[in-house]
Amino acid sequence: MHFIAKTNVLKPAFLVAALALGACSTNPGSGPLTDDVNNKIQTENAPAYELVPLNPATVKILHTHEPKGLAGVFTDRRPPASIVFGIGDVVSVTIFEAAAGGLFIPAEAGVRPGNYVTIPDQSVDNDGFITVPYAGQIxxxxxxxxxxxxxxxxxxxxxxxEPQAVVSMSSQRTQLISVLGEVNSPARYPASAAGAKDKVLDAITRAGGIKGQGFETWVMLERGGRRATVPFENLVMAPENNVYVRPDDSIYVYREQQKFMAFGGSGQSGEFNFDAWRINLGEAVGKAGGLLDGQADPSSVYLYRREPREVAAQLGIDVSKYTSETIPVIFNVNLRDPGGFFLTTKVMMKNGDIIYVSNSRNVETAKFLNFLRVIMATGSDAVNLSNDALIFRNNIKLAP
Structure with a gap:
C-alpha cells in the first residue's frame, strides 16, 4: 500500500516540471516584458519598430523638432495682394468732370448741382466686363x-x-473668407481691402471667437487644395503660424481633446486627456498615477509613437527599411537613473502617444513561484485523494 502511494507521488512531480517549463509564457501580464521589448521579440504579423534610448542627444533632437504647422505648409509670408474684382461682384462707378457742358454735366446752370454723376450699380458679367456710358465695355x-x-x-x-473716375465695390461676392465650426458666429466675409491685412486669429475674431477652451480647440486652414492643422494655442504661442488669410481661404475650427494612453506598471491604466495645450512625458506619467512601487520596473518606461521619416533619420534609424511616411519608434527612459526625470521634462507628448511601464523581474518571478505553488498544491491534493481511495478500498477488503 505504501509503495503504491509513493509511485503516485512521482506523477504530479513530473507534471509540475513539465508545466514549469512553459510557465513564463503563460503568466498573466499587462504587456511585454522588458527583454521582449529590448530584444524586439515579435509575432509574425506585428509591425517592425525601432528602439531608441532617451538620452540628452535624442531628447535634443525631439525638443528642437516641431510639426510644420501652418507656417510649414503655407510658406508665403507676404501679405495678400490688393483685392481684385470677380464675376458677380457689384461695382459702383462715379465720374467727375472739371466743368459743366461735358459728357455728364449739363451746360445749363442750376439744372444739376455738383460736378459728378453716379452710374447705377452693376454686376461684373460672365465675361468679366462692366459697361460705362460713352466708354463702352470695361x-x-x-x-x-x-x-x-x-x-x-x-x-x-x-x-x-478733365474727367476723373471713382470705382468701388458696392457688394463683394467673390474674394471671400469662410470661418466655420466651433466659433460663436460662423461667417463668410469679404477679404480686407489693401492696407488691412487679416491673419488667422483676426478671421476667428471676426467670427466671434472660439466656443471652447484653447487647449482643446484645433484650427484647420484650407487654401488652394492644401490643408494644415494646428492647436489654437499654437497660433498664440508660435506667432509664425498665425499666417495671413487670403481670398477664398476656409478656416475650420473644431474641438478635440489631445489624449494619451498608459498601460502596465503605471498607477492607472487607460486613456487620459492632456487638459493643456502640451504636456511633457514626466507630466503624463504623473497623470497616469506614477509608477506602482510593488510592480513597475523604473528602468523600463517606454514611449510608443510614430515619428516622421526626417526625425527618425536624425535619431540614427535606417529609414530605408520602411515605406511609410512615419516610423514606429519605442523610446526607453530609465527612471532608476535620477537624471532620467530631467529627460522626461524635455520630451513633449503627442496626441495618441502610448506610455508602457514594464513589470519588474521580481514580479514575474513571484508570478512564476505562485504558479508552481498552485500546481504543486494540485498535485498534492491528487496524491492525497489517491491514498484515501486506496485506504478505503483496503478497508473494504479487510472487513469481515
Missing part, C-alpha cells in the same frame, strides 16, 4: 479699382472735361 474681372478707373478715363478722356 474689363473688370481680375483687376483692381485703380486699374478700372484708369481704363474709364482713357476711354472718355478726349470727350469729357
Amino acid at each position: 474689363k473688370a474681372a481680375g483687376r483692381t479699382a485703380v486699374e478700372i478707373q484708369r481704363s474709364i478715363i482713357e476711354k472718355i478722356g478726349n470727350r469729357a472735361i
Whole structure:
C-alpha cells in the first residue's frame, strides 16, 4: 500500500516540471516584458519598430523638432495682394468732370448741382466686363479699382472735361473668407481691402471667437487644395503660424481633446486627456498615477509613437527599411537613473502617444513561484485523494 502511494507521488512531480517549463509564457501580464521589448521579440504579423534610448542627444533632437504647422505648409509670408474684382461682384462707378457742358454735366446752370454723376450699380458679367456710358465695355474681372478707373478715363478722356473716375465695390461676392465650426458666429466675409491685412486669429475674431477652451480647440486652414492643422494655442504661442488669410481661404475650427494612453506598471491604466495645450512625458506619467512601487520596473518606461521619416533619420534609424511616411519608434527612459526625470521634462507628448511601464523581474518571478505553488498544491491534493481511495478500498477488503 505504501509503495503504491509513493509511485503516485512521482506523477504530479513530473507534471509540475513539465508545466514549469512553459510557465513564463503563460503568466498573466499587462504587456511585454522588458527583454521582449529590448530584444524586439515579435509575432509574425506585428509591425517592425525601432528602439531608441532617451538620452540628452535624442531628447535634443525631439525638443528642437516641431510639426510644420501652418507656417510649414503655407510658406508665403507676404501679405495678400490688393483685392481684385470677380464675376458677380457689384461695382459702383462715379465720374467727375472739371466743368459743366461735358459728357455728364449739363451746360445749363442750376439744372444739376455738383460736378459728378453716379452710374447705377452693376454686376461684373460672365465675361468679366462692366459697361460705362460713352466708354463702352470695361474689363473688370481680375483687376483692381485703380486699374478700372484708369481704363474709364482713357476711354472718355478726349470727350469729357478733365474727367476723373471713382470705382468701388458696392457688394463683394467673390474674394471671400469662410470661418466655420466651433466659433460663436460662423461667417463668410469679404477679404480686407489693401492696407488691412487679416491673419488667422483676426478671421476667428471676426467670427466671434472660439466656443471652447484653447487647449482643446484645433484650427484647420484650407487654401488652394492644401490643408494644415494646428492647436489654437499654437497660433498664440508660435506667432509664425498665425499666417495671413487670403481670398477664398476656409478656416475650420473644431474641438478635440489631445489624449494619451498608459498601460502596465503605471498607477492607472487607460486613456487620459492632456487638459493643456502640451504636456511633457514626466507630466503624463504623473497623470497616469506614477509608477506602482510593488510592480513597475523604473528602468523600463517606454514611449510608443510614430515619428516622421526626417526625425527618425536624425535619431540614427535606417529609414530605408520602411515605406511609410512615419516610423514606429519605442523610446526607453530609465527612471532608476535620477537624471532620467530631467529627460522626461524635455520630451513633449503627442496626441495618441502610448506610455508602457514594464513589470519588474521580481514580479514575474513571484508570478512564476505562485504558479508552481498552485500546481504543486494540485498535485498534492491528487496524491492525497489517491491514498484515501486506496485506504478505503483496503478497508473494504479487510472487513469481515
